[in-house]
Amino acid sequence: MPVPKRRKSKSKTSMRRSQWKLILPSVALCPQCQAPKLSYRACPSCGYYRGRKVMKSEEEKKKKEEKK
Numbered sequence: 726m727p728v729p730k731r732r733k734s735k736s737k738t739s740m741r742r743s744q745w746k747l748i749l750p751s752v753a754l755c756p757q758c759q760a761p762k763l764s765y766r767a768c769p770s771c772g773y774y775r776g777r778k779v780m781k782s783e784e785e786k787k788k789k790e791e792k793k
């Protein structure tokens with residue numbers, strides 16, 4: 726397995742680490758219920774994605790739990 730010949734200097738390490746940044750997730754509002762949701766994900770509060778119901782909403786999950 727190849728191994729680096731020399732240890733990287735503190736300068737080179739900090740130059741590399743200077744590029745580390747925090748990436749915030751892109752949050753958008755749901756067109757169905759206006760709740761904040763992650764873009765390109767189905768809305769967790771109403772279960773809609775691209776104007777179509779694709780999964781059960783949080784409210785429906787709670788209702789199911791009550792029945793049990």
Ligand SMILES: [Zn+2]
Pocket residue numbers: 755756757758759760768769770771772773
């Ligand atoms: Zn929604």
